[in-house]
Amino acid sequence: MNADAIRIERPSTNSKLFAHTRWDVLPAAGGLFHLAYLFGLYFLFPRAPLWVMLILGFVYSLMVNANINGVGHNFIHNPFFRSKLLNRLFGITQSMACCFSQTMYDAVHMQHHKGNSDRQDQNRETIDWLSIYRHGHEGEVENPWSYVFLSFFRDDVGAIRKELRKRNNDDLFWGNFELAAFATTLLVMAIIVPANPIHFINWRFVLFFLPFWYLGHCFSYLNGYYRHYGANPDKPIAWGVSSYGKIYNWLFFYNGYHADRKASARSSARTCSASSIPICRNGVNGIARR
Template sequence: MNADAIRVERPATTSRLFAHTRWDAVPAAAGLFHLAYFLGLFFLYPHAPLWVMLILGFIYSLMVNANINGVGHNFIHNPFFRSRLLNRLFGVTQSIACCFSQTYYDAVHMQHHKGNADRPDDKGETVDWISIYKHGHHGEAENPWSYVFLSFFRDDVGTIRRELRKRKNGDLFWGNIELAAFATTLLVMFLFNWRYVIFYFLPFFYLGHC
């Protein structure tokens, strides 16, 4: 096969900031807006009526889902910035906004591409860690409802860490920084207003990751 037939042309830009296109300012700004929204909820909680906070909480859940599958997903395949450090720092902001690790998500998502929702082998294992067939029965897909609402609890952090360690490119270090960043943020919030974290934030956080 002619190599030219499968060549992929990437956008080129003269920007000193962005790696692919200046339009990446849009998803980058969306990610930073999500971070500001996340922090704003905490400060607004003691002052706004409950019905307002419930609406804003549902919006936060939708933003988490949209961020992970939009901004975060695109950032995995096409890091926005020329600077490696800026990409790492943006990953930290993503991690705080969504309360997960962008780099750990990278490992899970790339494993998904390797397996592409494969069926379990003879040992019941799948290449794709989040394959809908992994917890199904008799080679059938899992019930969509249990897949949606239980997948959040099934991430194997140890397996993800081992995969990141294999890369030997600093991903494990930065993934742990991201985990520490969002955990520290939630801890500070908890110390100032534990009711906000337990009774308000965590339910919407979980819903956003479903």
């Protein structure tokens, strides 16, 4: 690929709070709003009619998708804050809002960049745990229905922890802490009914919330599927698929520039610009677009 085909401009800032750009206040605020929205669902549930809660629950599912693929993805590649502690605390809020571990998501996503939705090898394995070819047959991609609705149950927490342990830092501790944080949050919500007077065993809220939590992650897998469907895992220039629609990129904090980032970063996962959106000029020939 021509070295001049892509020129990346990375914003810099003298902010004492933000590490890359003051614009990161927007995805950071979006992540915190998502957490506040979750608590809002919890407190509103005993007071609002079911039809209202069903609409709000569906919106929560959409927000899980936007958070994981927008805020969370940007945060992996370019942690928003200069302070390591603030980044850890924000990771906890992300974990509680989406009901997963942001640090473990980091490990899964870095594994994704190592394989870039690669095809199965001779042992029917893929480097990328999220590869759309991982559970396919005869070298073809998996059916989107099974990928979207079964991937939620396929995460191998043991393999993720093993990968975090290799980093020889405190990521494994924080990954486990984030799991405990969101599990504790759900447990409290399942036990305490925030009514007047307060009473206990909030089983109705649990039955309401769990399907929307699952649906939100299904939406995220649907997003990931079509970020790679139609791409060519054998050609680095076409590892992903991009979407340039303004509304999509505004809602997902420019996650649509997916193939462009991979083409610019090539095999170096940590150099991908996500929080600091790359400005690609002169085009990238051969990138699959949607």
